Amino acid sequence: MSSNTTPKSLFALPRRQALGLAGAALLPKIASAQGRQKITVWTWGGVERFKGRVEAFQRLYPAEAASVDIEIASPGKNDAEIYQAFRLALASGNQLPDLVQMNYIGLPEFAEAGALADLGALMKPFDADLVDGARKLSSYNGTTLAVPMQMKGKVWFYRCDLFEAAGIDPKAVTTFDDYMAAARRYRDKHPTSSMMNIGRTPIHWWYFMMLSHWPQTRVADRNGQFRVLSDPNFATVMDWLKTFRTSGLAFDTDDFEPAWQPAFAEGAIGGTLLSNWMTDFLPKFAPTQGGRWGLAPWPAFNRNGSEAGGSVMVIPATARNKEVAFNFASRIFLTPQGSIDEWLRTGNPTILRSARGEMLDRSAAMTRPAGITDAQWAITPVNFFGKDFLRPILESYEHFNVFPYDPTAQAELDIMRRETEAYIAGGKTREQALQAMQTSMTTRIGNPYRQ
Amino acid sequence: MSKQRRATGLGHALFAAPFLISFIGLFLGPACYALYLSFTRYRGFGVARFVGLENYSVILAYDAFWTMLGNTLFYWVAHAVPMMAIALGLAIIVQRRAVAWTQTFKTLVFLPQILASVATALLFQTFFGTHYGLLDRMLGFDTPWLTDPDLARWTVVAVLIWRSTGYWFIVFLAGLTTISPEIDEAASIDGAGAWRRLWHITLPLMRPTLVFAVVVDAIVTLRLFAEPNVLLGRAGALAPTSVAPLLNLVVEQMRAGLFGAAAATGWLLFALIAALTFILFRLMRERAA
Numbered sequence: 001m002s003s004n005t006t007p008k009s010l011f012a013l014p015r016r017q018a019l020g021l022a023g024a025a026l027l028p029k030i031a032s033a034q035g036r037q038k039i040t041v042w043t044w045g046g047v048e049r050f051k052g053r054v055e056a057f058q059r060l061y062p063a064e065a066a067s068v069d070i071e072i073a074s075p076g077k078n079d080a081e082i083y084q085a086f087r088l089a090l091a092s093g094n095q096l097p098d099l100v101q102m103n104y105i106g107l108p109e110f111a112e113a114g115a116l117a118d119l120g121a122l123m124k125p126f127d128a129d130l131v132d133g134a135r136k137l138s139s140y141n142g143t144t145l146a147v148p149m150q151m152k153g154k155v156w157f158y159r160c161d162l163f164e165a166a167g168i169d170p171k172a173v174t175t176f177d178d179y180m181a182a183a184r185r186y187r188d189k190h191p192t193s194s195m196m197n198i199g200r201t202p203i204h205w206w207y208f209m210m211l212s213h214w215p216q217t218r219v220a221d222r223n224g225q226f227r228v229l230s231d232p233n234f235a236t237v238m239d240w241l242k243t244f245r246t247s248g249l250a251f252d253t254d255d256f257e258p259a260w261q262p263a264f265a266e267g268a269i270g271g272t273l274l275s276n277w278m279t280d281f282l283p284k285f286a287p288t289q290g291g292r293w294g295l296a297p298w299p300a301f302n303r304n305g306s307e308a309g310g311s312v313m314v315i316p317a318t319a320r321n322k323e324v325a326f327n328f329a330s331r332i333f334l335t336p337q338g339s340i341d342e343w344l345r346t347g348n349p350t351i352l353r354s355a356r357g358e359m360l361d362r363s364a365a366m367t368r369p370a371g372i373t374d375a376q377w378a379i380t381p382v383n384f385f386g387k388d389f390l391r392p393i394l395e396s397y398e399h400f401n402v403f404p405y406d407p408t409a410q411a412e413l414d415i416m417r418r419e420t421e422a423y424i425a426g427g428k429t430r431e432q433a434l435q436a437m438q439t440s441m442t443t444r445i446g447n448p449y450r451q
Numbered sequence: 452m453s454k455q456r457r458a459t460g461l462g463h464a465l466f467a468a469p470f471l472i473s474f475i476g477l478f479l480g481p482a483c484y485a486l487y488l489s490f491t492r493y494r495g496f497g498v499a500r501f502v503g504l505e506n507y508s509v510i511l512a513y514d515a516f517w518t519m520l521g522n523t524l525f526y527w528v529a530h531a532v533p534m535m536a537i538a539l540g541l542a543i544i545v546q547r548r549a550v551a552w553t554q555t556f557k558t559l560v561f562l563p564q565i566l567a568s569v570a571t572a573l574l575f576q577t578f579f580g581t582h583y584g585l586l587d588r589m590l591g592f593d594t595p596w597l598t599d600p601d602l603a604r605w606t607v608v609a610v611l612i613w614r615s616t617g618y619w620f621i622v623f624l625a626g627l628t629t630i631s632p633e634i635d636e637a638a639s640i641d642g643a644g645a646w647r648r649l650w651h652i653t654l655p656l657m658r659p660t661l662v663f664a665v666v667v668d669a670i671v672t673l674r675l676f677a678e679p680n681v682l683l684g685r686a687g688a689l690a691p692t693s694v695a696p697l698l699n700l701v702v703e704q705m706r707a708g709l710f711g712a713a714a715a716t717g718w719l720l721f722a723l724i725a726a727l728t729f730i731l732f733r734l735m736r737e738r739a740a
Contacts, residue, residue: 078687080706087495087708109708113497199598201691252595256686258580268582407494411707418515418692425693436514443509444712446492 038069039098039325041313044082047072049346053332056341061331068324079103079308080410083110086316090115096316098325101149104137104309105208109407111140112449117315120144122326126334133400134351137310146312147329150348152275153297153396154209154305157282159270160294162190174300176240183249186270195271197263198244199254200425205307207416209275210237212305212403219412224447228438234416235430240302242424261285273298275307276393280347283379290384295392297399309402347381349393356394363390406448415440489715494708506715515692516700516716520723523697525604526679527672530611535664538616542623543653557624561617571614572681579606579682597683600693607679607694611672619664626660627653662735666728673724674698697723 043050050072058065075085083106089096090110102110110116123144127135130148137148158170166189168182186195211217217233220226228234244250251269253259263269264285272278282293297303313329315322332338336355343350343359350359366382377383406412415437423433489506493499510516541560550556563571578585579596587594596602630653638648654661676698683690689699697720704713 080687083708084495084706090496109494113494115496200600201598203686204688253581253598254685258576258584258597258685259582262583266583408707408709411704411709414703414707421691421693440513444513444709 036067036069037321037324038071039321039328040071040073040095041099041101041325041328042073042075042082042085042097043101044074044076044078047074052345053342056338056345057328057331060337060341064327064331068328070328073097079106082106083410086110090316093318096319098319098321099313099315099329102146102312102314104146104312104402105405105409107140107146107309107312107314108405108409110314111143111145112407115317116145117317117319117322118143118145119147119315119326122323122330123147126330129334129336129352129354131351131353131356131397133306133310133397133402136400136402137312146314147326147333148310148312148351149329149333150277150311151351151397151400152277152307152310153393153400154303154307155274155276155278155393155396156296156298157272157274157278158195158294158296159267159289159292161292162186162193162267162270163294165189168195170294170296170299176243176299176301179299179301180243180247180249183247187249190270193267193270194249194251196244196249197251197253197255197260197269197272198241199252199257200245201254201417201421202241202245202424203255204413204417205275206241206273207237207413207420208403208405208409209305209307210240210302212401213302215304215401218404218406219409219441220406220448222449224449226438226441228416228441229434234437235434238420238423238430238433241420242430245424264289276349276396277307279381279385279389279393283381283384287375287378287384290378291386293385295385295389297392297396303396304399305401305403309405349390349397360390363387408445408448411445412441412448415444485714485717488711489718491711493710495705495710499711502711506712507719510700510712510716510719516697516719518692519695519697519700522604522679522693522695523673523675526607526611526675526696527669529605529608530615530672531665531668534612534616535619535661535668537612538619538664539623539657539661541616541620542627543649545624546627557621560620563614564617566614568614568677569681571610572678575606575610575613576682600691603683603694607682610678610682611675614678615668615671619668622664623657623660626657630656658735662732665735666731669727669731670724673720673727676702 041050054070054072057070076082079102082100082102086097086100090113107116119138120143123138130138131151133151133153134148137151138144138146140146156170163170163186166182166186168185173179173182183195186193211233214233217231218227251259251263253263255272255274260269264282265288267289279295283290286293313333315325319325332342334352336350336352336358339350339352339355340358340362342348343355344362350356363382364387366387368377368383372380381389419428419433419437419440422428422436423430428436488499490501490503491499492502492506544550545553545556566574576584576597581587581595581598582593584596586592586596594602596606634652634656635648638652643651675696679690679694679696680699683694689695689703692699697716701713701716701720704710704716
């Protein structure tokens with residue numbers, strides 16, 4: 001990976017060192033010294049969340065915000081469309097944003113191409129306060145390239161009441177066989193409900209989520225050799241998914257299919273292996289089930305890892321207002337007051353060591369805020385899941401691991417899904433599907449690390 | 452060349468210029484660039500590396516390409532035949548005033564056409580939803596309309612028929628008005644029944660409109676994308692391969708940063724559409740002759 005593309009005028013060594021030494025306190029002075037500046041931020045799925053962040057920036061740091069105009073744009077409805085828009089902007093060189101939200105899975109492609117600014121010096125003052133997982137999210141191949149904003153740990157959501165009635169203790173479920181035995185016990189007790197769900201096309205995030213458990217597993221090495229056939233963990237994940245599907249113990253739908261949401265609401269699904277962001281969705285899916293859902297890290301057989309790593313903010317190497325952009329992102333995500341405010345607004349748990357205590361204290365002491373309706377309070381996570389709901393999420397962060405994604409991770413995922421679906425449907429044997437994966441990756445992608 | 456002829460030529464050129472400029476700038480230029488890219492490995496930015504015909508050979512050897520091509524052809528054939536028959540039948544019914552309230556009838560038939568294709572697909576998603584869909588609830592079944600590939604393909608066909616019938620109904624109605632009622636009357640006086648008049652007068656005279664409809668509908672359907680993906684995709688992912696149209700492969704490769712392969716697939720799709728259009732025109736012309 002090259003960082004030579006960073007323009008000297010903006011990231012010249014003396015300034016970088018100065019910034020590194022002075023830390024965030026110096027940043028507002030830079031912005032104001034340069035007069036009023038404008039930055040553009042790209043996010044996906046609408047601009048509302050980032051508008052809230054801009055308002056928080058203006059509220060918490062009025063002096064700094066006074067000299068910055070922040071424009072939020074949403075050039076895609078999901079992260080894949082952001083990468084697409086970013087590629088086009090890089091190709092044309094026009095209308096490059098100053099900050100881009102990505103999932104970590106998308107970062108290596110742009111990092112390998114030298115399209116991202118090296119944030120090492122700017123991030124230095126904040127490094128010590130980041131939890132380990134967040135630090136992993138901020139770097140790629142030894143270089144700091146991102147401001148971490150959200151860790152996506154592996155969290156198991158389960159119906160406490162139904163699990164208890166079936167005599168299942170999530171903590172006692174450690175192996176894959178334990179998990180399937182628990183699913184059987186659950187079904188025996190609750191014939192119209194399932195402990196999990198899976199359809200014909202398992203949701204795309206499960207693949208890297210499961211593979212990220214093993215630190216040595218990667219799709220291709222840096223020489224461009226694909227390891228799908230030689231690494232047994234790929235076969236293991238395929239077998240797990242097939243067992244989920246063919247066991248008859250899972251509700252027949254994939255995540256975010258039309259039946260998924262009502263199945264939660266009607267109690268047909270009583271558990272799901274997912275990520276901490278589900279705390280945002282589940283209360284809305286099943287608003288009448290407040291107090292009946294519990295959280296735990298995934299069972300030990302696949303506890304480590306993360307979902308797509310997590311969300312990060314990157315700054316293009318050729319962005320015009322790098323320092324101002326970094327200042328905005330760091331104020332919101334890397335300062336204790338910004339991070340707590342972010343958690344209160346969005347539910348994203350803090351990624352800072354120094355803010356954890358305050359977050360847990362405030363969560364434990366939280367009462368119904370004035371002015372919100374019964375319906376709003378019913379789906380507030382702290383009320384819906386209980387005051388201790390953050391602890392299992394923080395516990396999942398202890399097992400947080402970022403998969404070593406290749407620059408062509410999206411293409412690899414498409415191929416993995418296609419062949420695994422054929423295996424699950426019985427169209428191919430496991431060996432045929434793995435061989436087809438290896439062949440497709442080799443012929444269609446070639447060397448992921450070769451430009 | 453006289454001054455007047457030069458001025459006339461300049462006038463022609465000026466009149467043609469807006470089209471020519473937009474055609475070259477917005478279609479021909481990008482198409483040629485895409486053709487060049489199809490011989491390269493290109494991530495959408497940075498360097499495009501020339502790889503010759505590799506993208507084409509890899510795609511043609513890729514089983515998903517053939518699955519998606521099969522799906523696309525299925526969607527075209529399975530919806531075109533009933534849809535054309537329904538649209539023509541409705542047009543004839545209205546033309547012969549076999550229904551009252553013809554203006555209301557026309558509006559109702561055309562209504563699905565003005566709905567956005569995404570909205571239509573979402574509507575059908577609610578209708579066909581497995582376990583909790585309207586249809587399953589009404590019938591008391593638990594049919595995986597949207598998840599079993601064999602059934603899911605037919606739900607896409609249902610959407611296509613529902614959506615496109617209104618458009619071709621209006622086109623056919625316009626075509627029917629070009630047929631002189633005197634011919635029909637003469638045949639009727641000669642003792643021809645309704646079916647014989649339809650078969651021997653209406654349909655032969657409607658042939659140019661039918662050829663146009665079949666060809667244009669084929670072109671539109673071979674580039675199908677929104678309906679199957681909104682109906683059968685979820686959580687930002689495209690529809691699964693077993694039910695995906697060919698354009699999915701183009702989009703999937705672009706999303707994955709495989710721009711050279713995406714361009715090659717696009718050109719293969721173009722070749723397919725061109726070949727099919729040529730064959731359809733030839734077939735229709737031969738039958739007409």
